[in-house]
Amino acid sequence: MRKVDTMILSTRGRYGIKMMLELALNYGKGAMPLKDIANRQSLSDTYLEQLISPLRKKGFVKSTRGAQGGYELAKKPSEIKVGDIIRVLEGSLAPSQCVLEEEPECSKAEYCATKLLYEKITESINNVIDSISLKDMVDDYYRLNNTNVKRRSENE
Amino acid sequence: MRKVDTMILSTRGRYGIKMMLELALNYGKGAMPLKDIANRQSLSDTYLEQLISPLRKKGFVKSTRGAQGGYELAKKPSEIKVGDIIRVLEGSLAPSQCVLEEEPECSKAEYCATKLLYEKITESINNVIDSISLKDMVDDYYRLNNTNVKRRSENE
DNA sequence: GTAAATCCTAGTTTATTAGTAGGAATTAAT
């Protein structure tokens, strides 16, 4: 039997985004230990370790080793796009191999109407994920939070 | 180790689209045996059987049993959207479970900025896949084909 | 010098994907 719903993001991408949002919320306040992030999000810290490693190597995160160490964003939240995080942790999101240049799935690629379809889907996804930065998410976070708090007190 | 690139469509969706495109190209010419489709696309016919079954049950394909039987589209190609095929074979494409109503991944969904992100991604994907019909793909198919043939003869 | 942290490699388990196998039911052509 098969899964009912396909998540286009695996836990790598999803946890990675949560993790980076935590770092963005902490931006400018120094290094944050991974264990804190894991605790706040109820995720396995040893698993998050695996995810933050490539983000560091790609220059989105910087680390301070040793006691009192931790991680922080290596760029301003406005300069890190959700697409950056996803591409590091999931690779290119493409609906089919043939959209990626390396190896055409389809032997008659020039006649391939499905390739055209996949390119349209890919473009649409990339447009969205490259238009949203961590700063946008932080803004959303505070906006959503304030709205709810306000609504609650208005009801009383 | 992990795969380098995440395909948002599995073979179910990709083969399903190829199969439906073949049926669309054959539209109006009677039933086409699954074995023919499998041969044309170099795919396993027993696997395609599994994929066409839910498409038939959802009313996108109709079958004729017995010798000289086969499958054909149950609607006009313009009335079948790529999104229909994908949803039948892959389920809802969503970047995260929390976008689907049933079970919120996030305990504090009302404060969840990532949910907002996922909704934007989902909306963008659905917009594309629901705007492209099998007729569009058939048109692309012939347009790509003619263009290439023409270019070839122009070169001589 | 000890505790708290990152860093690194290699496992392990579980779930999902991608098929296969085997046969029952149906029907056109002979």
Next chain:
DNA sequence: ATTAATTCCTACTAATAAACTAGGATTTAC
């Protein structure tokens, strides 16, 4: 009527990928 070609259905299997875990080396503030 028999045969061959087809759909239809259920269950199984193998390969792959996802989701972690384990263990230890290294670094550094206190």
